[in-house]
Amino acid sequence: xxxxxxxxxxxxxxxxxxxxxxxxxxxxxxxxxxxxxxxxxxxxxxxxxxxxxxxxxxxxxxxxxxxxxxxxxxxxxxxxxxxxxxxxxxxxxxxxxxxxxxxxxxxxxxxxxxxxxxxxxxxxxxxxxxxxxxxxxxxxxxxxxxxxxxxxxxxxxxxxxxxxxxxxxxxxxxxxxxxxxxxxxxxxxxxxxxxxxxxxxxxxxxxxxxxxxxxxxxxxxxxxxxxxxxxxxxxxxxxxxxxxxxxxxxxxxxxxxxxxxxxxxxxxxxxxxxxxxxxxxxxxxxxxxxxxxxxxxxxxxxxxxxxxxxxxxxxxxxxxxxxxxxxxxxxxxxxxxxxxxxxxxxxxxxxxxxxxxxxxxxxxxxxxxxxxxxxxxxxxxxxxxxxxxxxxxxxxxxxxxxxxxxxxxxxxxxxxxxxxxxxxxxxxxxxxxxxxxxxxxxxxxxxxxxxxxxxxxxxxxxxxxxxxxxxxxxxxxxxxxxxxxxxxxxxxxxxxxxx
Amino acid sequence: xxxxxxxxxxxxxxxxxxxxxxxxxxxxxxxxxxxxxxxxxxxxxxxxxxxxxxxxxxxxxxxxxxxxxxxxxxxxxxxxxxxxxxxxxxxxxxxxxxxxxxxxxxxxxxxxxxxxxxxxxxxxxxxxxxxxxxxxxxxxxxxxxxxxxxxxxxxxxxxxxxxxxxxxxxxxxxxxxxxxx
Numbered sequence: 001x002x003x004x005x006x007x008x009x010x011x012x013x014x015x016x017x018x019x020x021x022x023x024x025x026x027x028x029x030x031x032x033x034x035x036x037x038x039x040x041x042x043x044x045x046x047x048x049x050x051x052x053x054x055x056x057x058x059x060x061x062x063x064x065x066x067x068x069x070x071x072x073x074x075x076x077x078x079x080x081x082x083x084x085x086x087x088x089x090x091x092x093x094x095x096x097x098x099x100x101x102x103x104x105x106x107x108x109x110x111x112x113x114x115x116x117x118x119x120x121x122x123x124x125x126x127x128x129x130x131x132x133x134x135x136x137x138x139x140x141x142x143x144x145x146x147x148x149x150x151x152x153x154x155x156x157x158x159x160x161x162x163x164x165x166x167x168x169x170x171x172x173x174x175x176x177x178x179x180x181x182x183x184x185x186x187x188x189x190x191x192x193x194x195x196x197x198x199x200x201x202x203x204x205x206x207x208x209x210x211x212x213x214x215x216x217x218x219x220x221x222x223x224x225x226x227x228x229x230x231x232x233x234x235x236x237x238x239x240x241x242x243x244x245x246x247x248x249x250x251x252x253x254x255x256x257x258x259x260x261x262x263x264x265x266x267x268x269x270x271x272x273x274x275x276x277x278x279x280x281x282x283x284x285x286x287x288x289x290x291x292x293x294x295x296x297x298x299x300x301x302x303x304x305x306x307x308x309x310x311x312x313x314x315x316x317x318x319x320x321x322x323x324x325x326x327x328x329x330x331x332x333x334x335x336x337x338x339x340x341x342x343x344x345x346x347x348x349x350x351x352x353x354x355x356x357x358x359x360x361x362x363x364x365x366x367x368x369x370x371x372x373x374x375x376x377x378x379x380x381x382x383x384x385x386x387x388x389x390x391x392x393x394x395x396x397x398x399x400x401x402x403x404x405x406x407x408x409x410x411x412x413x414x415x416x417x418x419x420x421x422x423x424x425x426x427x428x429x430x431x432x433x434x435x436x437x438x439x440x441x442x443x444x445x446x447x448x449x450x451x452x453x454x455x456x457x458x459x460x461x462x463x464x465x466x467x468x469x470x471x472x473x474x475x476x477x478x479x480x481x482x483x484x485x486x487x488x489x490x491x492x493x494x495x496x497x498x499x
Numbered sequence: 500x501x502x503x504x505x506x507x508x509x510x511x512x513x514x515x516x517x518x519x520x521x522x523x524x525x526x527x528x529x530x531x532x533x534x535x536x537x538x539x540x541x542x543x544x545x546x547x548x549x550x551x552x553x554x555x556x557x558x559x560x561x562x563x564x565x566x567x568x569x570x571x572x573x574x575x576x577x578x579x580x581x582x583x584x585x586x587x588x589x590x591x592x593x594x595x596x597x598x599x600x601x602x603x604x605x606x607x608x609x610x611x612x613x614x615x616x617x618x619x620x621x622x623x624x625x626x627x628x629x630x631x632x633x634x635x636x637x638x639x640x641x642x643x644x645x646x647x648x649x650x651x652x653x654x655x656x657x658x659x660x661x662x663x664x665x666x667x668x669x670x671x672x673x674x675x676x677x678x679x680x
Contacts, residue, residue: 058508066515073523080563080588084609129508131500179560414609420523423586423611424530430610 038287039230041275051272051285054250055130057113065116068186070419075183079421082177083434086419089411091186092176097405100219101398105290108223109216112269117190118206121197122254132250139201140245140252146198151208157300161214162307166352168211169311170345173318173331202254206269218304219394220265221293221387222456226286227259227268227275234282235260242277250276259283264293266301291456294387294464302386303357309393309489310352316400316496360386363481371469371478381468385482388461392486395453396493399446406442410435443498450497454490458483530611531584539580539615542573544641546585546592546606546628551635553626558588570660571626571641574652575618585612593630596643603629621647623659638664 041048050056067090075087082088103111123129125146133143174181189210196205206213229235243259246252250273253259257267259274260282274283296302317323318330329340364382368375410432415421417430424430465479466472531541545558547568554568562568575581585594587608594612595602599619604612626641642659644652 076561077559080560081608421609
């Protein structure tokens with residue numbers, strides 16, 4: 001299990017200045033030339049000013065909250081037909097597509113910055129929408145309301161999120177087609193978030209419960225955006241520690257991170273508080289290469305990777321595939337085939353929690369045998385290599401998501417005019433017909449995407465092998481069973497997407 | 500902490516909680532009013548394929564899955580201008596009253612189709628769906644009861660709707676007991 005309460009691991013990557021304003025380079029795991037970093041606050045005029053405004057988060061969350069509220073109203077009082085209701089079209093087609101194809105790979109957990117779920121909880125907890133409070137009782141130097149209990153240590157990992165997400169996805173066909181089911185799930189998460197903010201300190205809900213947060217944490221490792229400290233030495237000499245404890249300028253990290261020591265994106269919600277609280281302007285937003293964080297720290301994170309990959313496979317079969325029987329089983333609430341559904345659900349859970357991890361473990365074990373040399377700890381190899389499923393899984397999800405927008409994206413235009421499916425025509429586009437856009441191009445997009453995912457999986461896997469086995473020959477031999485497995489998985493997706 | 504800004508933001512949030520549903524109600528009433536420009540009896544009928552029903556009840560996300568609405572037995576007065584707003588709660592349907600040569604009119608989910616006619620001589624007329632919409636399509640019926648001067652619905656017992664056999668779990672017992680008048 002991974003304890004995340006304060007990131008106690010020392011930073012493994014020291015920043016080295018290499019010249020141009022804002023550009024830095026960092027040593028890479030497994031050797032090779034240093035990876036570049038671009039300090040966005042240094043190169044984008046006005047960005048530093050913007051992220052230091054206290055009203056920034058309210059300004060981006062509030063509109064989102066209003067839309068979310070309208071979506072809930074539409075789900076309850078609007079048409080029960082999924083493709084005529086904005087909650088289905090905007091959440092499960094538009095939001096999902098933007099989240100997985102743009103936000104996660106290019107902007108890390110920026111969704112968490114604008115997410116409406118914790119809005120009321122955080123408001124009640126802080127007693128402020130924009131400003132900050134200092135004093136007791138509270139957390140660190142910040143005055144806070146509610147019980148402010150510590151989250152149980154045994155649950156300080158993402159297992160709850162793993163099981164919650166898998167559970168939700170088991171019923172995904174109903175979730176993504178029936179407005180009222182979406183209302184119950186999204187509205188329920190909103191209520192749970194509010195309650196947990198009043199009971200536990202800071203963003204316990206986001207860190208440990210929210211099912212969306214779980215996969216965002218994993219896939220944000222690949223993202224090209226990061227919040228990091230500029231100079232480790234400045235942080236080590238800092239007596240204020242405002243990023244951790246809060247001060248008059250802002251709240252201590254609501255995600256339980258110690259921002260100055262943060263070396264992965266996983267649990268940074270991009271709330272920008274550390275950028276506001278740092279008295280030395282030592283925190284910054286940086287652009288970086290894809291797949292820069294490569295360290296899986298616990299089995300909970302590994303299993304998240306297994307679950308996400310299995311779900312991508314299952315969704316590709318049930319939502320895009322030609323197998324009517326499996327579709328009927330997954331859609332049991334409409335077809336009534338509950339026996340088939342039980343089989344479908346059991347297969348899904350078994351595949352995600354046992355079969356894929358089992359096959360993966362077998363590959364790692366065989367790789368350790370083939371790689372030879374001094375015995376390597378299996379846990380270290382298993383965790384290290386399980387990262388390979390992150391780029392492969394993310395790109396498989398992206399490839400899966402393109403048909404959603406190409407084939408069903410035209411619904412967005414009609415529901416903009418008639419968000420509740422009640423015969424309105426606000427913008428004159430309500431009669432826009434369902435029109436699939438160039439479905440013949442999908443394969444040309446999906447195949448390269450899978451190729452990119454496989455490339456990054458193989459590259460990071462091989463680099464990890466090099467860091468553990470040393471010689472090229474041992475690394476190749478050690479990594480080969482897993483490389484075969486990864487390639488087979490990519491081929492499986494190819495078969496599903498392009499036949 | 501700047502209290503003026505905090506209070507203004509809090510008011511903005513609270514205002515939005517009220518304004519959002521108010522806006523929805525406003526747009527909905529505007530849409531309905533568009534069909535009420537001429538003096539007429541305006542009726543909204545919703546087609547529900549699950550159970551095979553035309554109903555006057557509101558069918559929305561919150562009730563579609565948990566209960567079956569009652570089949571429509573729509574009452575108008577002879578000679579009245581009648582406007583029927585037609586909606587679908589699920590799939591494509593089409594509305595027709597064959598005896599009155601009204602329709603068929605396509606009824607699509609998310610759309611409001613409108614039929615206008617003058618209520619004919621007193622009597623009860625069968626409303627049908629003429630697009631195969633599901634396993635209960637054959638029983639997808641409702642009726643239009645046109646009352647003459649001095650008549651009430653009690654003059655039309657028990658109604659035209661035949662006993663429901665394919666989808667017996669849907670609709671009320673009263674309607675399943677019905678037969679030819």
